[in-house]
Amino acid sequence: MELTLTPDMLLVLGLVGFTVVMLILEWVRADIVALLVLVVIGITGLMPVDRLFDGFASNAVLALVGVMIMGAGLDRTGVFARMASLILRLAGGVESRVSLIVNTMAGSLSSIIQSQALAALFLPVSSRISARTGIPLKRLLLPMAATILCGTSMTLISNSPLILLNDLIASANRNLPPGAQTIQPYSLFSITPIGIPLLLAGLGYFWLFTRRLLPDDLEGKPKVTPGRTESYFADTYGIEGEVIELTVTADSPLVGMSVGEAETLDNAPLILALKNGNEARLAPPSDQMIWVGTVLGVLGRRGDVNDFAQALQCRPGNRVQALADMFNPTRAGISEVVIPPQSKFIKQQVGDLRLRKRYGISVLALNRGDEVTRGEDVRKLTLRAGDSLVLHSQWRDLALAAESRDLVPVTDIPSLEEQRPGKVRYALSFFALAMLLGLFTDLKLSVAMLTGAVGMLLAGVLNMDEAYDAINWKTIFVMACLIPLGAAMDATGTAAWLAQEIIAHTGHVPQWTLQAGIAIMALLFSQVISHVGTAVMMVPMAINIALASGGNPSVYAMLVALSVSNTFMIPGASPTILVVAGPGGYKQRDFLRVGFPLTVIMLVVTLVMVNLVFGR
Numbered sequence: 001m002e003l004t005l006t007p008d009m010l011l012v013l014g015l016v017g018f019t020v021v022m023l024i025l026e027w028v029r030a031d032i033v034a035l036l037v038l039v040v041i042g043i044t045g046l047m048p049v050d051r052l053f054d055g056f057a058s059n060a061v062l063a064l065v066g067v068m069i070m071g072a073g074l075d076r077t078g079v080f081a082r083m084a085s086l087i088l089r090l091a092g093g094v095e096s097r098v099s100l101i102v103n104t105m106a107g108s109l110s111s112i113i114q115s116q117a118l119a120a121l122f123l124p125v126s127s128r129i130s131a132r133t134g135i136p137l138k139r140l141l142l143p144m145a146a147t148i149l150c151g152t153s154m155t156l157i158s159n160s161p162l163i164l165l166n167d168l169i170a171s172a173n174r175n176l177p178p179g180a181q182t183i184q185p186y187s188l189f190s191i192t193p194i195g196i197p198l199l200l201a202g203l204g205y206f207w208l209f210t211r212r213l214l215p216d217d218l219e220g221k222p223k224v225t226p227g228r229t230e231s232y233f234a235d236t237y238g239i240e241g242e243v244i245e246l247t248v249t250a251d252s253p254l255v256g257m258s259v260g261e262a263e264t265l266d267n268a269p270l271i272l273a274l275k276n277g278n279e280a281r282l283a284p285p286s287d288q289m290i291w292v293g294t295v296l297g298v299l300g301r302r303g304d305v306n307d308f309a310q311a312l313q314c315r316p317g318n319r320v321q322a323l324a325d326m327f328n329p330t331r332a333g334i335s336e337v338v339i340p341p342q343s344k345f346i347k348q349q350v351g352d353l354r355l356r357k358r359y360g361i362s363v364l365a366l367n368r369g370d371e372v373t374r375g376e377d378v379r380k381l382t383l384r385a386g387d388s389l390v391l392h393s394q395w396r397d398l399a400l401a402a403e404s405r406d407l408v409p410v411t412d413i414p415s416l417e418e419q420r421p422g423k424v425r426y427a428l429s430f431f432a433l434a435m436l437l438g439l440f441t442d443l444k445l446s447v448a449m450l451t452g453a454v455g456m457l458l459a460g461v462l463n464m465d466e467a468y469d470a471i472n473w474k475t476i477f478v479m480a481c482l483i484p485l486g487a488a489m490d491a492t493g494t495a496a497w498l499a500q501e502i503i504a505h506t507g508h509v510p511q512w513t514l515q516a517g518i519a520i521m522a523l524l525f526s527q528v529i530s531h532v533g534t535a536v537m538m539v540p541m542a543i544n545i546a547l548a549s550g551g552n553p554s555v556y557a558m559l560v561a562l563s564v565s566n567t568f569m570i571p572g573a574s575p576t577i578l579v580v581a582g583p584g585g586y587k588q589r590d591f592l593r594v595g596f597p598l599t600v601i602m603l604v605v606t607l608v609m610v611n612l613v614f615g616r
Helices: 007-025 030-044 059-076 083-091 095-109 115-133 137-156 161-173 192-211 229-236 259-263 303-309 355-359 374-381 394-403 419-441 445-459 464-470 475-492 496-508 511-528 533-549 553-563 577-583 588-614
Strands: 242-248 270-276 279-282 295-300 313-316 333-338 362-368 371-374 390-393
Touching: 007 030, 007 445, 007 464, 007 475, 007 496, 007 511, 007 533, 059 115, 059 161, 059 419, 059 445, 059 475, 083 095, 083 333, 095 137, 095 192, 115 577, 137 192, 137 303, 137 577, 137 588, 161 464, 161 475, 161 533, 161 553, 192 553, 192 588, 229 362, 242 303, 259 270, 295 303, 303 313, 333 394, 333 533, 333 588, 355 362, 355 394, 362 374, 371 374, 390 394, 394 588, 419 445, 445 464, 475 496, 475 533, 496 533, 511 553, 511 588, 533 553, 553 588
Parallel strands: none
Antiparallel strands: 242 295, 242 313, 270 279, 270 295, 333 390, 362 371, 362 390
């Protein structure tokens, strides 16, 4: 029976179009857009009110909550703490071997740990390896992040669209046409035969071509890495010189000024510390006052600092004495951090964050793409995901700031060691229990994952506040609020109508052609909107295209879920890639050069393996 376009279908199509446009333009946050769509669905009656909020209690959302908590527990207990040493011991310092082991380890772990969190965990690991071996960080980070994405398809645990897939299949089953066979859901490891070839393809690609894809930028340019080395911060950010003490005399114009006012003076050096009487402070806040006898710890070239001191009637010291404890490299120093996509700092000005007052952290510079901003100008910049910041602080203060996950340290920092190594057995035991329950019982994935998470909480691996902090609530809300949009596409017949129109305009083409078209469409949509949003909108349509063309709905649904994670070419399309974009110093051409061939390889392997495994 031929379907005709109804007002409800038009409304659903309008909501889909609105969602796509808003997610592309980013005028409003993605979670607010998703909430708005949910409310409109409820007001217009596209779904019964008693089913409107099923997304928040869905198997996919609760499973993802459990996975996030368990990932934080493994991190907290030190499961990743010895990785750098292990990799170096296995690789023996040979670059090709180091890169292969890093990629293999990261890609394998991505099957059980959410990709974005894993990329953040491997940032300091890769930095430490780079600092010890001299391998350019550029040739470690992007291959590592890409192989993480390749490895997420080995289980239904760490990949959000794959976690969501069974919920979308269940929704489709409720609206199947008469006589159609029920689509079977996927088990925890049912896609492993597909995920392993995808990971192996990614590993082989980077093992063979990393040096060609990511050559040294300039021949003869020193290979510097972001360890605690002056050369890296001087070459990359233009931050050079030494720490010098300036004592403010009675004749100095600085007397009665605030630190913020002093920093706006011409040729002012970076003020990293201040001592008034017996009270010393690293990263003094901008409203801290300067008086006669105040000792300032500043960073700059000796000649420039001496000129500033002479002009402002200050007495420079030959060496650091009054502030020596504060600048002890075992306690404090310069570090590099990246702003992750879920950070609350995004869209806020650096100055408005008041990092010096809140955490005792001075912001020295910001790197965004090819542009580096230093000094007072940094305070006026609005932060974006992927920005790299250079900070000066005590390691303890940086560790405290990093606990909120609003910034991710890239530099190898002494104090960021794991806090509960004694709980590692509990963490591994409860994680293994969750996997076994998901594999060998009929329990839903959400129950299995939450069992492991609750076990870690009861064993003291994490406390409840840390568990709340581990959950990426933006991802949870986007997923939970968009699930009803996918259900509305099924319930109103919109997905079936779209499938009907696509089949009518394409004619009777071979199944593999339809499958390739669906996979490419999902891949392209996921470059500009979230992979969860793409999966929600395309899985119902793909299932209906399969039903209309005589294909296998399971194959079509799986193709969409796998293809939406094939996001290597545009850093903004993947939070995992975006995490490494700033620290690696990559340009857009690097992502295209690396990502386009890999995208094609992943697409071909996906099409072949999905049909081999599920096409029967």
